[in-house]
Amino acid sequence: MLKRDRPIQVTFHRACRYDPPANRWVPLPTPGGALEIAGPPRMNVTRVAYRFPEDPGLYWAEWSERSPDDREAPQTFAVVVPGGSAVRCDEGDLPEPGPGEIALCVPRHGPALPGTVPDPAQGCSAAPAIAR
Numbered sequence: 001m002l003k004r005d006r007p008i009q010v011t012f013h014r015a016c017r018y019d020p021p022a023n024r025w026v027p028l029p030t031p032g033g034a035l036e037i038a039g040p041p042r043m044n045v046t047r048v049a050y051r052f053p054e055d056p057g058l059y060w061a062e063w064s065e066r067s068p069d070d071r072e073a074p075q076t077f078a079v080v081v082p083g084g085s086a087v088r089c090d091e092g093d094l095p096e097p098g099p100g101e102i103a104l105c106v107p108r109h110g111p112a113l114p115g116t117v118p119d120p121a122q123g124c125s126a127a128p129a130i131a132r
Contacts, residue, residue, distance in 0.1 A: 007038035010049045011064045011074070016124035018058035018117055020106065025060065025120050027127030028052075036068065056084025056107045060120035078121060082107045089114045 012030035019026045035049050052059040059081045066074035082105065089105035094114045097103040102119050105112040 006067050006069075007036055008065050009034040009036050009068055009074075011035070012050055013062045013064065013076075014124050014126045015050065015052075015059070015061040016120055017053065018060070018106070018120070020057075020108070024118060025124040027125055028059075029127050030061075052081055052083055054083060056109055057082075058104070058106060058117065059083055060124055062121070062124070080104065080120065082112065084108070084112075088112060 011034045015028040015030045016025035017028055018024075030050065037049055050061060050063075052061075060078065061081070062076065062078040064074035064076045066072070080102070084107040089112050091111065092114050094103040094105075095116055097116045100119050100122055101116040103114070103116050106115045106117065
């Protein structure tokens with residue numbers, strides 16, 4: 001949003017937290033409906049549409065963006081976000097992922113470790129929306 005000069009509507013479809021003991025993605029609540037993010041772009045100003053928990057771990061979200069006056073289909077994005085203070089891998093290389101997995105650094109209490117996790121695009125389901 002920092003480089004955009006027009007309002008944008010953001011709709012969150014899914015958000016999840018990776019649960020290492022269960023080796024699965026656990027749904028997190030997302031805002032229901034479209035959020036409009038507006039205002040003039042300014043340096044050093046971050047507009048937050050969704051905030052992940054601050055606990056160490058992996059988080060994933062999928063959302064769509066579109067300009068309110070745009071008649072084209074919205075653009076959909078997804079991202080894996082590491083959380084916590086130690087998110088870099090200091091030990092070893094990333095392993096080769098198997099079918100339906102992705103390889104990345106898995107944050108935890110202590111240093112992050114290279115590993116594989118189920119693909120969140122396949123394993124993350126939508127949770128009920130939170131009230132705004």
